[in-house]
Amino acid sequence: MGSTLGHKHFSNELGDSFLDDCFGIQPGMKLLNSQVFKVRTIHVLADMLENNCFLKCHQKPGKQASPQFKDILENYGKLQLAKKISKRTLQGKKIILVRFLNFLNKQGITGIEALTSDEVLSYLDTLKEYSSNTRSGIMYTVRDFLLFLHLEKHIKTPLNNLFPVIFTNKYERLPSYYLSEEIHKILCQIDRNTVIGRRDYLILLLAVQFGMRAGDIRQLKFKNIKLSRNTVELVQQKTKRFLQLPVTKELKYALADYLKNSRPNVDDPHIFIKSRSVHPKN
Structure with missing residues (x-):
């Protein structure tokens, strides 16, 4: 621990030494949840040293679509933005579609043109454990994406017709609300x-x-x-x-x-x- 004492100025090497001396954290190692914040703190100091300002939190990027599907997903996103869909809504759609496309990749689909009803139905079968509302939201997004694939001639068969009607159970989870008295109590707290x-x-x-x-x-x-x-x-x-x-x-x-x-x-x-x-x- 002595190697990190007595320094007046921060450096990347000093930060690495501090993590190693105090917590046994070395560059490139797989981190425990309890270690992530410690490393992130040092990265923030490194940002300040390099850029003279604090950048956004260091977080892992979200999962990405398999390489063979990236361009198609990007084109779908551009079309959605052209329809004036909000970026936040599009982000939610992309998360769903990345999971769908990565499922196809695991099924051995090397190109979207090879997609058949078998893979789509197999994916829908994986949604059984979700609630009715969550499942329907995923299905709406996947169906819209399949329609896009057909209209853009990426696939010959309109696979979106596999589930023309999506059922939801509106009584599965009743919407929650607060009474006026409860809201008043919250504000008073x-x-x-x-x-x-x-x-x-x-x-x-x-x-x-x-x-x-x-x-x-x-x-x-x-x-x-x-x-x-x-x-x-x-x-x-x-x-x-x-x-x-x-x-x-x-x-x-x-x-x-x-x-x-x-x-x-x-x-x-x-x-x-x-x-x-x-x-x-x-």
Whole structure:
């Protein structure tokens, strides 16, 4: 451990020595879950050394489609974006299709033109353990992809016709909701005398009073708040629909309290700021 003591400046070599001396972690070794955060911390310091700023968290990239299917999946994605589908929805579709395509690869399909109904039905058979809603969501995506393959002449047979109707059991899982009294109790539990509490209270009000999605709340900007009209106006990320919502007195007071007493004094158009992303105004 002595090799990492007495240094005043960080270096990549020092970081590797620290991990080895203190935790027995060596470059290239397979990490336990308890070791991942320690290595990630050193990588963040290395980013700061090299780029003079903190980059995004070091996380493993998601699973990728087998090489023979990558171009087709990319073309499908471009077509979806042309249809104005949101990037987040497309990301979800790609996750489903990567699993489907990797299943085909394991079945020995070396080219999409060799796809037959046998492989599709075999894949659908693997979905039996999923809930009805999850299974139907996967099937909708796979069916749309199969239609794309046929229309683009990658396959001759319209395999999407294998399951023209997708059944879901709407009673399998009833939607959950909160009573007004329960919502009031939740809001009352927030300590609005703290920096985090004032922020969380405003976030919950936006969700409760407007039904705003988390992504829309996260991307909310000052330009979306029209105090002259007492409205919040935005285009939803998921649906691309324009919303104009009335600002209540309770929301207006919560917003003013957050901006005055909690929000970091930074030059950023977003209302909500990550604490680790704060760069004070000059």
